[in-house]
Amino acid sequence: SWFSASGMINGSHLVNDGLTNSCTNNGETTWIYNQGVILGGLADLYQATGNTSLLTEAENIANAAISNLTSGGVLVEPCEPSSCDTDEMSFKGILAYNLKHLSEVAGTTAYASFFENQARSIEANDTNSSNQLGLQWTGPIDTLTSYSQASAEDALVGALGLGSSGTIFSGVSASLCMDDRSASTAAGNPIQIYGCNSTDAQSWTVVEAGSTLQVMGGCATDTGGGTSNGTLIELEPCNDTASQVWEPQSDGALFNPQSGKCLDDPGATTTAGTQLQIYTCNGTDAQNWTIP
Secondary structure (H helix, E strand, O other), X not given: OHHHHOOOEOOOOOXXXXXXXXXXXXXXXXXXXXXXXXXXXXXHHHHHHOOHHHHHHHHHHHHHHHHHOEEOOEEOOOOOOOOOXXXXXXXXXXXXXXXXXXXXXXXXXXOHXXXXXXXXXXXXHOEOOOOOEXXXXXXXXXXXXXXXXXXXXXXXXXXXXXXXXXXXXXXXXXXXXXXXXXXXXXXXXXXXXXXXXXXXHHOEEEEOOOOEEEEOOEEEEEHHHOXXXXXXXXXXXXXXXXXXXXXXXXXXXXXXXXXXEEEEOHHHOOOOOOEOEEEOOOOOHHHXXXXX
């Protein structure tokens, strides 16, 4: 109660680095570990009390950190690239460790694609030939220390057991894939059909526990929970709602139970950039998807 009322959590749901002598928010750096330690504390306090408002507060802080303390969906510490001390080299790992703990306590898969993004970027941009891991998860590889190694390993471990990942291919053409337009993390960004290119915009995590399709830190969503043919599919923050559930069917369809319709490539088009929709399930190639 004291912490919540202290003002240390700012208007953006980020935790600043302390209070002034008059006990007001000092406006100083929103270090990534500030967010991480609070996530872990709130998750443990929820376990002790059963107060679900604690999980809500934790998720608000986690979502704010992902929105404001990342570049291209990957965590970046304010001191990067060249002014982090050895403590600060560990900060991102503290958030990763505690966010995984929060996810397990809350029973949510909402952060699976976030962890997938961290792991893919670390592997592609921050790992040398000796499997040493640097400070900058976005790359380039530098500042190889035990602190940076442990921090990045927390993120890699966090990505384990969260679902299968890879490209979602269209039944219309083997060269077309499900794509997050321009690899945007913005809410409302169109989910489209596009030429397969092995980019992050097409690196989907299929979370079996909730049958969600996650990319770039968000989920493929039936806009507004619509039920009409032609309702478009967009990227939204993962929220465990029915509009984000896509159940794989034996014919390759991805069925959304709340609308009673299937994920569909309009008119079985091969035009790159066409936004996907829901449509009455019909067993055609326009609704045949090969998932990881």
